[in-house]
Amino acid sequence: MTKAAKTCERILRAAEKLFSEKGFEATSLREITQLAEVNLASVNYHFGSKKGLIQAVVERYQRIFMPALSDELKQLEAQEDITTERILTCFIGPLTALENVRSGGAEIYLKLLGYGYSEIQGHLRKFTMQRFGDVVQHAFRLFSVANPHFAAETLFWRLHFALGTVLFVQVSGKALNEIARADFADPNPELFMMQRLLPYVAAGISAPEL
Amino acid sequence: MTKAAKTCERILRAAEKLFSEKGFEATSLREITQLAEVNLASVNYHFGSKKGLIQAVVERYQRIFMPALSDELKQLEAQEDITTERILTCFIGPLTALENVRSGGAEIYLKLLGYGYSEIQGHLRKFTMQRFGDVVQHAFRLFSVANPHFAAETLFWRLHFALGTVLFVQVSGKALNEIARADFADPNPELFMMQRLLPYVAAGISAPEL
């Protein structure tokens, strides 16, 4: 059991690293087991299949992030003056909580979500909504309180645009940072990305309706 | 030669359809040749390799889009009162020009760009900048005229956020439309997506700096 736990953990760590760097489909079990220094067959023994491994990797982050987000949202709801910026700020804490679990945890989580959205059409999204749909809907309700003049449809699209912005920037973050370093002498720790994103996203969500 | 052109064209059409639907890596040459109803070996005969085919597919769209965009930008520059919205509007015409070439052409092109950004790290981006870097830089200059108070660095990141928003929405468009149809009874032709995107993106780019 002690050795098994170790193998399990080694696989999960290697998998989340590779998945977040290259996506789920582009990462093979061979790469994962090689990086983890475990046997190829052990993945199927512990997780049943590659799909099972993917779910295990993502779920580990969701179980930290989602309850933390839920707490923040409840705390905000108790206050008056709910603004788009404040709701967005609710996401910062839970993300940095991931950072405490593992260095670069927030980045890994967002990249996993980003790849999950485009690959394996909706598989990961449905899984998330089934497990944590209530938290997602809570956030949506608060956004509509902060932007009461918007049609529900408008808000729906704006929020998905915002999600898209964040996820794309994370997934392409490496390329973007390379360009930035080439064009300016930009000494950008990845942490600043979120601070840059927030004003853009907040303004986009609250932009005047047509 | 006449038959050859036909085969070439059949391959290109099948490839651009599948690439835009599933990405480059997830699409196999066998799928392409099967859809095109041509022999498997003909791809390597006409395009040398899968990579060559990818470049050919993308280049065909770039050669229509980029000069058209360049014209629009020059026309705008001659005017006074250059705003973020007006620059963004410059992209609409060239995109719908692709629509004339082939139904759904604009969507295909944007999806190709979207997949190109995340996959094959930077390969496609470098190719674009080498061929059409001047057009891209022209657009950037105009944006900085429209937003003179921004640091170049801020503008750089904002524009890439905007690009990210558009590309992500296109790539995940199918999933998003499915959700929209489920949550509302949303009879959304894909064309309206751009109209929804524009206010969000414009507001994001011009959001007050920190």
Place this chain on the structure above:
DNA sequence: GTCTATAGTATGATAGAC
């Protein structure tokens, strides 16, 4: 639980007849 060995399938690419 861990390993080796291998089944079964899919990929990109090419040689050679026509």
Place this chain on the structure above:
DNA sequence: GTCTATCATACTATAGAC
């Protein structure tokens, strides 16, 4: 230019010894 046939390689998954 087009075809068949095939090579070399990669993948996920599993059976069975230890």
